[in-house]
Amino acid sequence: MVDALIPLGLGLPFIGAAVVGLGSLWVPSLRPQRLLLGGIATGIVALSFLIFLLSFIRYEEPIYIRGWNWIAIDSLRLPLDFRIDTLSLWMALIVTGIGALIHLYSIGYMAGEDGAWRYFAFLNLFIFTMLVLVLADSLPLLFLGWEGVGVCSYFLIGYWFGEEANAQAAQKAFIMNRIGDLGLLAGLIWLYVETGTFSIARLRDAIYPADVAVGAGLLLFLAATGKSAQIPLYTWLPDAMAGPTPVSALIHAATMVTAGVYLIARMDFLYTAAPEVLSLVAGIGVATAWIGGLVATRQYDIKKVLAYSTVSQLGFMFAAAGAGAYTAAIFHVFTHAFFKALLFLGSGSVIHATGTQDIREMGGLRSFMPITGITFWIATLAIAGIPPLAGFFSKDEILAALYARGTMGELSYYLYWAALIGVAFLTAFYMGRLTWLTFEGSYRGKAQPHESPLGMTLPLGVLAVGSVGVGLVGLPPLFGTSWLRERWLVQHVKDFSLPSLSHGTEIGLMLLSVGAGALGLALAWLYFGKKGLSADEELSAKLGGFHRLLNDQLRVDSLYERAFVQPYYILADLAKDIWTTWTGRTLPQIMVGLPTWLGTLLNRLQVGYLPTYVLYLAAASLLLLLWSFWA
Amino acid sequence: MKVELLYAVLTLSAGLFSLGLLGLLLRRNLLLAFLSIELMLNAANLNFLAFSRYHNEPTGAIFVLFGICLAAMEAVIGLGLVVRIFRIHQNLGYTHLSALRW
Numbered sequence: 001m002v003d004a005l006i007p008l009g010l011g012l013p014f015i016g017a018a019v020v021g022l023g024s025l026w027v028p029s030l031r032p033q034r035l036l037l038g039g040i041a042t043g044i045v046a047l048s049f050l051i052f053l054l055s056f057i058r059y060e061e062p063i064y065i066r067g068w069n070w071i072a073i074d075s076l077r078l079p080l081d082f083r084i085d086t087l088s089l090w091m092a093l094i095v096t097g098i099g100a101l102i103h104l105y106s107i108g109y110m111a112g113e114d115g116a117w118r119y120f121a122f123l124n125l126f127i128f129t130m131l132v133l134v135l136a137d138s139l140p141l142l143f144l145g146w147e148g149v150g151v152c153s154y155f156l157i158g159y160w161f162g163e164e165a166n167a168q169a170a171q172k173a174f175i176m177n178r179i180g181d182l183g184l185l186a187g188l189i190w191l192y193v194e195t196g197t198f199s200i201a202r203l204r205d206a207i208y209p210a211d212v213a214v215g216a217g218l219l220l221f222l223a224a225t226g227k228s229a230q231i232p233l234y235t236w237l238p239d240a241m242a243g244p245t246p247v248s249a250l251i252h253a254a255t256m257v258t259a260g261v262y263l264i265a266r267m268d269f270l271y272t273a274a275p276e277v278l279s280l281v282a283g284i285g286v287a288t289a290w291i292g293g294l295v296a297t298r299q300y301d302i303k304k305v306l307a308y309s310t311v312s313q314l315g316f317m318f319a320a321a322g323a324g325a326y327t328a329a330i331f332h333v334f335t336h337a338f339f340k341a342l343l344f345l346g347s348g349s350v351i352h353a354t355g356t357q358d359i360r361e362m363g364g365l366r367s368f369m370p371i372t373g374i375t376f377w378i379a380t381l382a383i384a385g386i387p388p389l390a391g392f393f394s395k396d397e398i399l400a401a402l403y404a405r406g407t408m409g410e411l412s413y414y415l416y417w418a419a420l421i422g423v424a425f426l427t428a429f430y431m432g433r434l435t436w437l438t439f440e441g442s443y444r445g446k447a448q449p450h451e452s453p454l455g456m457t458l459p460l461g462v463l464a465v466g467s468v469g470v471g472l473v474g475l476p477p478l479f480g481t482s483w484l485r486e487r488w489l490v491q492h493v494k495d496f497s498l499p500s501l502s503h504g505t506e507i508g509l510m511l512l513s514v515g516a517g518a519l520g521l522a523l524a525w526l527y528f529g530k531k532g533l534s535a536d537e538e539l540s541a542k543l544g545g546f547h548r549l550l551n552d553q554l555r556v557d558s559l560y561e562r563a564f565v566q567p568y569y570i571l572a573d574l575a576k577d578i579w580t581t582w583t584g585r586t587l588p589q590i591m592v593g594l595p596t597w598l599g600t601l602l603n604r605l606q607v608g609y610l611p612t613y614v615l616y617l618a619a620a621s622l623l624l625l626l627w628s629f630w631a
Numbered sequence: 632m633k634v635e636l637l638y639a640v641l642t643l644s645a646g647l648f649s650l651g652l653l654g655l656l657l658r659r660n661l662l663l664a665f666l667s668i669e670l671m672l673n674a675a676n677l678n679f680l681a682f683s684r685y686h687n688e689p690t691g692a693i694f695v696l697f698g699i700c701l702a703a704m705e706a707v708i709g710l711g712l713v714v715r716i717f718r719i720h721q722n723l724g725y726t727h728l729s730a731l732r733w
Contacts, residue, residue, distance in 0.1 A: 607732070608731070608732030610726060614655045617655075618652055618656060
């Protein structure tokens with residue numbers, strides 16, 4: 001019964017996208033019906049969420065849904081099969097649950113927008129493709145979902161395509177992702193060539209040489225760095241903030257960008273078999289977490305701060321996956337989805353109220369918009385890792401996993417652990433700065449801020465409750481057992497077996513990470529809580545060139561511009577020259593000249609006297625005959 | 632079929648082919664040239680048949696059927712051309728037909 005509902009849960013968002021999108025395309029009078037279209041889109045995602053919730057409650061064992069073959073040539077089959085197990089069901093719940101809330105929020109946020117029909121159609125399509133991604137059993141199907149979310153992301157970043165910068169940002173996101181996608185495609189083809197199967201479930205038991213695990217693991221990780229905004233492909237994510245804020249919340253914070261983490265957790269067997277790659281994953285994750293955290297401290301655009309915060313938090317997830325603690329990574333995906341979606345929706349509410357994204361023109365907003373202010377504070381405390389909020393549990397599990405990996409004698413993991421403690425401090429610091437400058441002190445802007453309507457504050461409230469409470473699904477060993485790890489995900493995600501830590505060590509680690517968070521918040525309060533924006537200006541002046549470097553986002557874009565884009569243009573110019581002079585002029589001359597010259601030689605043979613031709617024929621026959629004797 | 636008989640038939644076929652080729656080279660009459668070509672074709676057919684019988688294999692015989700079919704079609708087109716050429720030039724010599732020369 002429940003099994004039969006799952007295709008419906010998967011298909012509903014697609015139907016929603018078709019109804020809202022194609023319906024509005026054919027019947028233009030539908031387009032201004034924002035409430036109706038938004039209502040359909042929201043209801044459909046909520047229904048899909050309920051179906052997945054029901055199958056979660058009734059879950060017994062993995063469910064396979066056999067699709068048709070996309071391609072069937074000889075022995076090559078590209079099956080489109082789905083598999084619903086604990087991990088994919090968990091991701092589906094996050095996608096549809098958070099997705100439904102953000103759909104609801106969008107109805108209020110998109111008020112006064114002519115293109116809301118487009119927006120809701122793509123948002124529904126995004127939910128569908130994301131579900132395809134997480135529920136796929138065969139890698140080609142996963143790839144389809146992977147590309148699908150990329151396309152939806154492209155359309156939604158470029159929602160206001162009238163401004164060139166937005167269209168550019170959309171293209172940038174798409175192209176950066178393509179680099180990673182190539183890795184996914186190459187990786188899955190390599191795995192198929194080695195094992196003869198595309199099915200993830202069968203790959204788990206397949207036998208392949210260790211260097212294939214390393215190679216394919218690296219390629220899939222390249223894909224993950226693209227989609228999940230890690231070094232070196234992270235630069236698209238901050239620019240992706242050009243889209244509407246709920247899109248940033250859903251796609252570029254809570255769900256799509258976690259696809260890379262999901263991919264690694266899904267292919268856990270591959271990475272466990274390749275410890276060198278795991279170490280690289282952890283290293284990249286830690287480095288990205290640092291860069292994201294550092295840049296976030298010196299941004300003035302509220303969404304840019306949150307974007308770099310997302311980059312940094314994704315780094316945390318990759319560090320966890322790199323320690324082999326895939327469940328810890330998924331746990332952080334889960335908690336992060338709540339508080340980061342809440343932060344983005346809160347920032348959307350603020351942008352809606354003030355009409356600006358610059359935090360220098362905000363301040364004291366909590367008195368104007370108490371619900372947004374309080375929920376934003378809750379999310380700040382959660383991301384800073386203050387117990388007992390959700391972020392504390394997942395961050396603590398990640399740090400404990402890295403430390404435990406260190407005790408196994410892999411000393412680099414101690415370094416990663418120490419570095420992430422630093423990022424935990426940075427996280428609390430930049431979030432404290434953002435929240436104090438935005439919501440406390442006195443108002444510095446000119447607009448008349450007001451609280452957002454109920455349709456927008458309701459999702460804020462639900463997400464705030466989640467940000468407080470959802471950490472309880474993953475209690476650390478000190479307080480009991482982690483239900484998420486030990487009861488649920490363990491069925492289909494096999495962590496690298498890490499040594500358990502003594503209670504004393506565990507308490508020590510916890511105190512350190514909470515201490516780092518508390519210190520960051522305290523420092524932020526000392527600077528920005530007490531003195532407001534003037535303290536920030538003092539800090540900028542004190543940092544000087546370093547401030548400008550961070551404010552310019554480390555100038556990675558101009559580095560890439562010089563390292564890749566300019567050489568590409570030079571190459572393109574060269575190709576153009578070759579085309580115009582060689583291909584366009586010289587080659588045709590040769591192509592015409594050579595046959596003409598050959599022709600003048602051969603047309604002497606055409607004498608116009610038929611008996612001569614017969615002689616040719618006879619001579620040729622004789623030659624053939626001689627050749628057949630000789631050969 | 633014995634191998635001696637095969638040799639005999641092959642020799643006959645080679646003789647027919649040579650006759651055809653000589654006819655084509657020496658005669659200057661379109662109709663006779665045409666007949667010579669037919670002679671060569673049938674020499675080839677005979678060759679096919681001889682090997683078909685010798686190897687006890689039907690492929691060669693089937694090939695000959697195609698060959699006859701081809702010869703019939705060639706005759707239709709060829710004779711049509713001969714008639715046209717005769718109507719235009721009022722003789723059957725072909726040495727003067729050089730309008731398509733470069």
